[in-house]
Amino acid sequence: MSYGRAPRRRFTLLAAPAAAAALALTLTACGGDGNKAGGGGNTNFVTGSGGISTVDKGDRKPAPKLDGETLEGKQLDVADYKGKVVVLNMWGSWCGPCRLEAQYFTRVAKETKDKGVQFVGINTRDPKKGPAISFEKDYGVPYPSLYDPTGKLMLRFPKGTLRPQAIPSTVVLDRDGKIAARSLTALDSDKLHKMIDPLIAEK
Template sequence: MSRSSRRRGAAVVLALALVVLAACSGRGTEGSTGGYVSASRFVTSVPVEDRTDAPVLEGEDLEGKRISSADFAGKTLVVNVWGSWCPPCRKEAPVLEEVAQQYADRGVQFLGLNVRDQTAAARAFEERIGTTYPSIVDSDGRQQLGFADSLPSQAIPTTWVIDAKGRVAARVIDPELRASTLSGVLDDVLASTS
C-alpha cells in the first residue's frame, strides 16, 4: 500500500471517529448537561436471522495490557462505551456492575470501551465504582466504528449485546438505564442463542 493510500485511509478513519465522537458534545440543545448531549431512550434488538458478526475489539486496557473481545469467544458479551466525564455514564456504571455480577455465572462477560478520557481519571472512576470487568482504551473512537455496519453508536453511553455466536444482537442507548432494562435484553439474547 502506498504512503498516500495509507494517509487517505487514516484521514477517513479520523474523520469518522470525529463524527462519532461529536455526537456526544454540544451546548444549548434539549437534554444537554455541561456540554453533554443526551440521546433519546431506546433498545434496538436484531432478530436472530438478521444478526451480523460483531467487530473484534482490541487494544490496551486501563492497566496497559493487551485485550481483545476474542478473549471472550463463546460468551455473551456486553460492550459499553463510557467516559468518566459523561454524566449518564457515571450514573449507569453501578447498574452495569450490578448486572455484570448477576450474569457472571450465566456465560456473560462485560467489556468497556473508554473514550475521550485520561487513563488516570478512568482508573480512579472504576476504582470508586468497584468495576470488576475490563475496559479497552478507545480514545480515537476506532473500536466504536466497528459497529458502523450493524448498530452504530449514536451517543455516549451506548451498550451493545453480542450473542454467544459473536453476532451483534442488541443496542441500548438509555441515559436512565435500569438494571431491569439491561437484564431483559440479556435474557432475550440468551434465550435466542440457547
C-alpha cells in the same frame, strides 16, 4: 458588526481537530436520543419504546474486531469471549449519565457472570487513563475496559448494524459474536436485563 461571535467560532474550529474522530461518530456526548435507529437502509432491526434496538437471530451481523490495550495495560480481544453473551459499554469518566449507570452495570455484571455473560467497557474520549481508572475504582467496576481515547474502536462498527452513536452506548453480542441489541442512553438494572436475558435464554 458583532464582535462577540468571532471568538466562539474560532474556539470551535480550534477544538475540532482534537475531537475529529469522535465527531465523525456523531457522538452526542451524554445526550443521545435512544429512540432513533441508526445505520440507514434495510437494517433489519427494531427499536422498542424503551430505546432498546434488537435484531432477530437470523438477521444479525458479526461484530467488528475489537481489540487493544485495557486501562490496566493488558491486551484484550473481545473475540476471545465468543461463546458468551458480551455486553459492550461505551463510557467516559467525564460523562454524567455514565456515572449514573455505573452502579447498575457493576451489579448486573456480577449477577450474570455465572450465566455466561462477560461485560467489557470501551473507555473513550478520556485523553489520559488516570480519571478513567479512578472512575472504575470508585464504582467497583469488576470487568475490563479497552482504552479508546479517539473512538477508533467505535468507528469499526459497520453501517447497517446497531452501531454505538453516543456516550453512553451499550451494544450486546450474542454467543456467536454477532450484534444483537443496542441502547443509546444510560441504562438501569431492569433495562440491562431486558437486553441480556433473552440472549442468555437463546439456544
